[in-house]
Amino acid sequence: MAGQLKEVRNRIKSIQSTQQITKAMKMISATKLRKAQEAIHQMRPYSKKLQQVLNSIVSDSDGSSGTTLSTPRPVEKALLILITSDRSSCGAYNSTLIKLTKATMREKYPAQAAKGNVVIWSIGKKGYEHFLKNNYPVNGEFKDIFQHLRFESVQLCAQAAVKAFENREFDSVDIIYSEFKNASTQRFVVEPFLPIPKIENTPGTKTNDFIFEPSKEELVKELMPKILNTQLFKAVLDANASEHGARMTAMDKATENANEILKSLRISYNRARQAAITTELTEIVSGAAALQG
Secondary structure (H helix, E strand, C coil): CHHHHHHHHHHHHHHHHHHHHHHHHHHHHHHHHHHHHHHHHHHHHHHHHHHHHHHHHHHHCCCCCCCCCCCCCCCCCEEEEEECCCCCCCCCHHHHHHHHHHHHHHHCCHHHHHCCCEEEEEECHHHHHHHHHCCCCEECCCCCHHHHCCHHHHHHHHHHHHHHHHCCCCCEEEEEEEEEEECCEEEEEEEEEECCCCCCCCCCCCCCCCCCCCCHHHHHHHHHHHHHHHHHHHHHHHHHHHHHHHHHHHHHHHHHHHHHHHHHHHHHHHHHHHHHHHHHHHHHHHHHHHHHC
16 A cells, blocks of 8 residues: 555656646747747738739739749659658647648659659758658758748748759649647648749739839849748748647647646545555554454
8 A cells, every 4th residue: 555655656746747847848839939920920911912913923924024933834843842840749730741741742743752753851850850761752951940040041942942943853842831820720731832823813803914114024033032032931930830839739738638637646646545544543443452352
């Protein structure tokens, strides 16, 4: 009985220590989430408007814009830019992104994946480690971006993808990431990056009538790379906020589960303690009765 009480006490201490860690991690993630949330909320309207302008220009283009970034071609090789986190303890965040990447390879690029012509560029260590371990074609050149998250670091990745597309190393580029909604909700998306998608005008709608200064070709050639850099940076900021939101939620659930386990263990401890006291009292009474006899 004494051994059982000691075991329960040790378990209670262990869970209390774990609960302190989960509470601390939740507070840290909440602080980081506040900063990440402000960054993505400031970036999103700017990025969305730039993307609308670019899509409108590309959609109204007659194909003479002088750039290959908006020209679709048969897909023989595809690039997936996967954005995961560097650390774990964020629930199903990373595993969901990895499953979405595999589903995209299986459903959108089945023939290319069978030939090994779908390459993954991982931003974040978790995605890189998983696909490297499972022998997928994965590039880890940009996996450490979250260690020093800056626009310049993300810009290098976007420029490398644009250059590879222009050199026909890849015929299609997609971004796979988690779009931040709120602290407990993320939307996992596959977003086309290259070629730049065109907006199909519905019949009867008025088309945009832009006045270009300087020329349309020069303006598009200047705007496209900058807007693509901004698009990828927005996706990285979305993923950063989503990661901290997922970790904060996961640590909050872990703390609640620890409370439930502690309640159950304390009940078990009190019952065992009462049983031990009852046993000791019975032995004392039986001993006293034996002496009197």
